[in-house]
Amino acid sequence: MISAKSYSSLTLIAAALLLASPVASAQQTIKLGMTTALTGPFNEFGEGNRRGVMLAIDEWNKKGGINGRKIELAEAMDDQLVPDKAVQNMRRILDNKDIVAIIAPAGSGPSLATMDMLEADGRPTCNPLAQSPSVIYPKGKENPPRKNVVSMAITNEAEATRLGQILGKQYKNIGVIHESTAYGVTGAELVKKSIAVTNPAAKVQIESYNQRSQDMTSQVARLQRSQVDAILVVGLGADFAVIRKNMSRANVKVPLFGSTGAVTAPYLEGAGDLAIGTRSVSPDAFGKRPLSAYAQNFVDQYRAAHGTDRWYGSDAANPQISMAAIVGNAYDCAVVLLDAIRRAGSTEPAAVIAALNQTKGLAGIAVPSITLTAQIHEAFKPEDLGLFEINKSAAGALYLKPVVE
């Protein structure tokens, strides 16, 4: 039989064990959550985003976390860039009340599908990749942004403005081929508007395709018949490779431009040497050499963790620029959220959002200086984008080289 004294001792030991248990310490961590395309045909974006977030968390934890609290990516769920899956995952993430900040999905479709629920929930959220303007400004840029959502993504507007300026200045009859998604449709419309502003006399012909189309003869033939003097593709890498091959078969030799989503590893791998000469706008700061000390540290940390993989590129001394828009933006997202939590001294949504709105001149990877206000929730600006062209190095690797405009 247990005596009263033994019973008291056992109770004390149990209480001490409970306090020291992993559950108790886990509640002390600052938890982030994300749903993204970890697998599936578009996992170059989602997995790249996850790596960026993890890199930022590891760095902050090495520096001691925030006020002694470690940071943890509590949920990293896979949506394969499918909106329905993203909604299911986000519901589960939002059900976890310990999660204090969220990284949005890696694309406009799943992001738009989850944004209303995120806005209703109110927890601070950062968009690393989705380019559609409705992600941040659902009622248009002239109205306030979603209160709790900020964006590090290369926005459709910034990209379209730059591409429109470049195309409108140099060409009179421009063909645009876009994928039939929110990203593609909005991107093409914005480029058309930007070209009209730069060169009102320029003609723009727009064609569309479904993602994963195996043959784009119709689109290319229509532009060929219209005698366009340049073609822009707003889409993703693998589809861009199909278009490039179709152009070659049809002997279409006009200058080719791609959106940042298009000029990625699948394009370079799929089109091979045909990709040489393709032009694109990309984060200007990441294309400059030498890199800033901040960006160089990010690059070194990434290489130490993952080596020269498909996100980094094969050249250890020269990381590919697409890394900035995929891994770098997600890294920036995590840093912006953690920095706001640190400055707020709290994980309460209202306090963190207020701190987010006072982010000023924070160092970033793709955007060298991140500034946010209550009205401006997009960090990227058109001037952060430079013009690049795909070249082949002496070692045979394809890379983006800055172009002097």
Next chain:
Amino acid sequence: MDFFLSLVIAGACVGSVYALVAVGLNLTFWTTKTLNFGQGAVMMLCAISTALLTAQGISNGVGVIAGVAIVALVGVIVERIAVRPALKTAGSMGWVIATLGFGILLQGITSKFFGSQAIPFPEVLFTVQDVIDIGGQNISLQYVSIFVVSILIIVVLEGLTRYTVLGTAIRGTAQDMELAIVQGLPVNLIVSGSFVLSSILAGIAGILTAQISGTVDPAFGFELVLMGFVAAVLGGMGSSAGALIGGIIVGIIGKLVGGYISTAAEHGIAFALLIAMLALRPEGFFGRAEVSKA
């Protein structure tokens, strides 16, 4: 004229691949009255196997043969584990779900072991720059070779089924399986063989299509099998000539609609044709209407 010709040539080429898929679907329809809706994954597996093997330095020819051999084996497996058990139950729901599920399983396994990213596919037949001049029109030799290979395979297969003992056995099994068993035909072997042949055709279709697109990923093939199904229904389920003509019609009309009307409507038109055919002539161009005796 150049514009029209380029659309027709591309349409005929893509359509001939749809025809190849349709003939593959017909083969299993003859012997078991089932369609392998996992054919898309079979195409993907063949193309990915070829791409991965050639990336290891194996020659294109050996890579293609190995890829086709792998999917031939998959044909045996799908018949044994997905179709044969499902045929013991009444109705078609069993084999539809089983073959579809098998395809999804294949996709999942491929993603798990080889990643889900697009893999560059080697240029097996000519390069994108190889063209031939016909009447002042530059025609891609890749397109021409895809068309020729597809037609050749369909013609040889039709010859085999019409004029050989094996073909007679297949047709006998297709007409009356019970009588074929009574006559001592190795029906199980014939059924298994039809799935192997169907998978081989799907594999070749996968390789030919990957040749056009230049990349292949685990989700590759799904749209192709839908187009192959449309071609088979249009031509008449079970008819090789119908599959060939149905495939080429779907391909050419798709490209012409894309070229002259709207590229956004290019894919939808195939399904509009399918609906129209099912409403107006369900047996297709070359199929025979089924007669049910009371």
